[in-house]
Amino acid sequence: PTNSWYNEINSYNFGSPGFSSSTGHFTQVIWKGSKQLGIGIAFTSDNRTAYVVANYYPPGNVISSFSSNVLPLCSTTTPVSATTTSISVTKNTTATTTIPKTTSSSSSTTASRISTTTGTATASRISSSSSTQTITTTSTPTTFQQQALLQHNYYRQLHCTDALVLNSTINAIAQTYANYLAANNLFQHSGTSGLGENLWAIWSSGAIRSVNGSSPTNSWYNEINSYNFGSPGFSSSTGHFTQVIWKGSKQLGIGIAFTSDNRTAYVVANYYPPGN
Numbered sequence: 001p002t003n004s005w006y007n008e009i010n011s012y013n014f015g016s017p018g019f020s021s022s023t024g025h026f027t028q029v030i031w032k033g034s035k036q037l038g039i040g041i042a043f044t045s046d047n048r049t050a051y052v053v054a055n056y057y058p059p060g061n062v063i064s065s066f067s068s069n070v071l072p073l074c075s076t077t078t079p080v081s082a083t084t085t086s087i088s089v090t091k092n093t094t095a096t097t098t099i100p101k102t103t104s105s106s107s108s109t110t111a112s113r114i115s116t117t118t119g120t121a122t123a124s125r126i127s128s129s130s131s132t133q134t135i136t137t138t139s140t141p142t143t144f145q146q147q148a149l150l151q152h153n154y155y156r157q158l159h160c161t162d163a164l165v166l167n168s169t170i171n172a173i174a175q176t177y178a179n180y181l182a183a184n185n186l187f188q189h190s191g192t193s194g195l196g197e198n199l200w201a202i203w204s205s206g207a208i209r210s211v212n213g214s215s216p217t218n219s220w221y222n223e224i225n226s227y228n229f230g231s232p233g234f235s236s237s238t239g240h241f242t243q244v245i246w247k248g249s250k251q252l253g254i255g256i257a258f259t260s261d262n263r264t265a266y267v268v269a270n271y272y273p274p275g276n
Helices: 002-011 024-030 143-158 168-184 214-226 239-245
Strands: 036-043 050-057 118-124 196-204 251-258 264-272
Touching: 002 024, 143 214, 143 239, 143 251, 168 251, 168 264, 196 214, 196 239, 214 239, 214 264
Parallel strands: none
Antiparallel strands: 036 050, 118 196, 196 264, 251 264
């Protein structure tokens, strides 16, 4: 269904943005302001017809907001995002969630599932120089690492930047430091030379059930909202974003570790050559 909705792009006029019944599915799919998705499928009793419903929150197709929410491609290549249905690390308890009621004048219906018991933290590091060493990779990445890689490359392609590749040596470096942070319940940079580094942590009042590899990448990339492309430079409030899309970075290593009570997870991402 997503391909069908998106294909309405062929009828959309970016030079005259606005709503049309022939392009409304497309504009909702890429609506910048929509952050969360719910989707379901059902079959008729004779199994000859299937119905799919997708809901978005906040809703798209808001009158007078098309120019700022329906943006043209920077590339003709379709980006591939992480598959979020597979879970990387599973725990035995289920996170507490709530479904808030929302109202809107838009025709799109909305629903959101938001955790009330968790929090996140991030940290980025500025690099003074890049190393010229050659690093090779051979081992098979974990699901968590693959999810993180796909989400990185999804965002990088939006900025017409080449894809990263996972590197087993850097994965091991990142995993070792994530283990150290979890064992000591610390949140600070490693100081490893020759590599860029992003940190992310999530904590909960109860045991953390799962962490998807796309989650820290989404958090880092969202700093784009604070970045000034007209005055480029490093800032602690945008350093994760700039490292994620840094054109000169070619290889990625990422690791995740949990504290002994499973209430905090630490993620370490390293980049070669380093950005920032």
